[in-house]
Amino acid sequence: MADSSSSAGGTGGVSATDHGGGLWSVPVPIPGNPLGKTLVYVLESERGPVLIDAGWEHPEAWKALKEGLGGIGVGVEDVYGVVVTHMHPDHAGLAGRIRERSGAWVAMHRADADLIQKMRDDLANPSGENLGDWLARAGASPEEQAALRRNDGRPDPPARPDRLLEDGDLIDLPGRALRTIWTPGHSPGHICLHLEDRNLLFTGDHVLPEITPHVGLYPYDRPDVDPLGGYIASLQRTAELGIEDAMPAHQYSFSGIPRRAKEIIEHHEERLTEIRDLLTDEPQTLWTIATRCVWSYAWEKMQPISHHLAIGETAAHLRTLENRGHARRTGGLPLSYTR
Numbered sequence: 034m035a036d037s038s039s040s041a042g043g044t045g046g047v048s049a050t051d052h053g054g055g056l057w058s059v060p061v062p063i064p065g066n067p068l069g070k071t072l073v074y075v076l077e078s079e080r081g082p083v084l085i086d087a088g089w090e091h092p093e094a095w096k097a098l099k100e101g102l103g104g105i106g107v108g109v110e111d112v113y114g115v116v117v118t119h120m121h122p123d124h125a126g127l128a129g130r131i132r133e134r135s136g137a138w139v140a141m142h143r144a145d146a147d148l149i150q151k152m153r154d155d156l157a158n159p160s161g162e163n164l165g166d167w168l169a170r171a172g173a174s175p176e177e178q179a180a181l182r183r184n185d186g187r188p189d190p191p192a193r194p195d196r197l198l199e200d201g202d203l204i205d206l207p208g209r210a211l212r213t214i215w216t217p218g219h220s221p222g223h224i225c226l227h228l229e230d231r232n233l234l235f236t237g238d239h240v241l242p243e244i245t246p247h248v249g250l251y252p253y254d255r256p257d258v259d260p261l262g263g264y265i266a267s268l269q270r271t272a273e274l275g276i277e278d279a280m281p282a283h284q285y286s287f288s289g290i291p292r293r294a295k296e297i298i299e300h301h302e303e304r305l306t307e308i309r310d311l312l313t314d315e316p317q318t319l320w321t322i323a324t325r326c327v328w329s330y331a332w333e334k335m336q337p338i339s340h341h342l343a344i345g346e347t348a349a350h351l352r353t354l355e356n357r358g359h360a361r362r363t364g365g366l367p368l369s370y371t372r
């Protein structure tokens with residue numbers, strides 16, 4: 034699919050890629066982030082263009098989005114609606130600003146809208162827990178806890194949506210057919226969007242061609258959920274849709290969604306086995322287990338915020354192992370596990 038696309042317009046540094054049939058992508062930078070860019074998709078409809086995702090709330094990203102849209106003759110004020118695949122800042126960040134300029138609706142899954150509300154409630158209630166408290170429960174040293182008490186690094190919550198989506202809902206895209214496929218895991222309300230008139234899938238962060246999205250459990254001992262188990266089930270469901278062509282939110286468009294979804298499941302099954310093999314009859318803290326996992330960067334060289342994410346990921350795998358009967362949490366604090 035990437036082979037048949039061509040660059041269109043753009044007088045500045047950013048130009049949209051034309052995927053044919055009234056579909057373009059605009060690469061919007063994520064300043065200071067190794068992910069590089071969010072691909073914002075533009076879909077033509079009878080009522081005006083609808084965007085899938087919006088990009089990070091940052092002046093450089095805003096400029097790039099406007100440039101890319103301008104190159105295909107679209108002004109921000111023309112936008113009819115913004116569908117957000119999930120509430121992360123590289124996707125939902127600019128949605129509020131686009132709405133201000135255009136009066137566009139903003140739609141996302143109910144579960145991510147709930148998460149935004151919770152972030153706003155937490156901000157309004159400064160007596161709530163911070164990441165330092167979470168690290169303390171995981172068994173981190175006082176120095177590690179202190180680093181995240183000073184600056185817990187969480188971005189501001191994005192704008193609230195006007196429209197809530199549920200699995201199976203058709204998006205308001207007059208003259209076309211774009212359907213919501215709920216794929217919880219990377220976030221509780223992550224959605225993919227099936228463009229039925231082209232039989233392609235906007236996969237957000239759920240299925241990316243070369244990288245796997247972060248799946249974590251927050252707080253690390255949240256009792257009622259299994260995000261990784263949910264993610265694996267969502268990947269299985271995505272593979273079974275039988276749609277081949279992917280329009281992901283990062284990297285590049287590709288063909289072979291079922292194959293890629295199975296590869297990602299395999300990756301997590303290997304990770305589950307790795308963590309299961311670390312468990313013994315002696316309780317180990319969540320912190321200790323995370324430090325013993327293999328990471329792409331040396332543990333000692335990671336920033337405190339990366340430690341937090343690595344612990345969240347480890348906790349998610351431990352939760353899935355608990356549900357499968359392969360790990361047991363011992364009582365009390367810090368959070369500790371045995372086999």
Ligand SMILES: [Zn+2]
Nearest residue numbers: 119121219238
């Ligand atoms: Zn994301």
Ligand SMILES: [Zn+2]
Nearest residue numbers: 121123238282
């Ligand atoms: Zn992303």
